[in-house]
Amino acid sequence: MLFSSLFAMGSAVLFWGKQVLEVSDPSVIQSNPSLIAAYKYMQMVNHAGTFLLSGFIYLFFTDRQRIKRISTGRLPSQPQIWMVLLLIIISTPWISKVYEWNQSFSLSRWPSVEQWFRQTAQQSEDIMNAFLYQPSVKGTIANFLIIAILPALGEELIFRGILQPLLSEWWKNIHLSILITAVLFSLMHLDIFGFIPRLGLGIMFGYLYYFGATLWLPILAHFLNNSLALVASFLSEKHLTNIP
DSSP: OHHHHHHHHHHHHHHHOGGGGGOOOGGGGGGOHHHHHHHHHHHHHHHIIIIIIHHHHHHHHHOHHHHHHHHSOOOOOHHHHHHHHHHHHHHHHHHHHHHHHHHTOOOTTOHHHHHHHHHHHHHHHHHHHHHHTOOSHHHHHHHHIIIIIHHHHHHHIIIIIIIHHHHHHHHSOHHHHHHHHHHHHHHHTTOGGGHHHHHHHHHHHHHHHHHHOSTHHHHHHHHHHHHHHHHHHHHHHTTSSOOO
């Protein structure tokens, strides 16, 4: 993870200059298309290295057969695809409500901790808004790659493709393995005020993998969920919907 971040930042400096390191306010990115491109590049490289590359490297040295099973595993059937699509559509309003409820949480005993989490979440939102600020076709494709495709592939590889089976082998309890994997999945996002909805999504992805017996099901669900969130954020940014 550290190597991916350093490589992404270092190569971005080579391509776009030191201005990449001098941005302290993410909202400044919106007024600079060059910085938007640089931040998108860093996000893509960092995510691909942290999850996809590290996941396949781990499997290469520990379980090469699993790489083959994942890469050549059966694709979801048409009924499964429709089931996942329906599941995401039905769950999205509930996830949104739970997210709003989770946002109201207060860490009054640890105000500095709460401030850090809220600032981190706001910074992520500002960067997201900067990404959405670029309405070009290339920008839209890059957004889907960064926000929907790469997270679906990389995070599902690590959490459902590697961690969940590993925990299941250790504990011989698939339900506990799914729960702990979902907890770690949600914690990874460093957003305590979005922890519970992500926990719910993680549990859903875990059971999709368990019952569907193919990693492509949670990948599809993850992709659809993030795609809907991206579209909703875009429409909200353009004031075309009331979605917060």
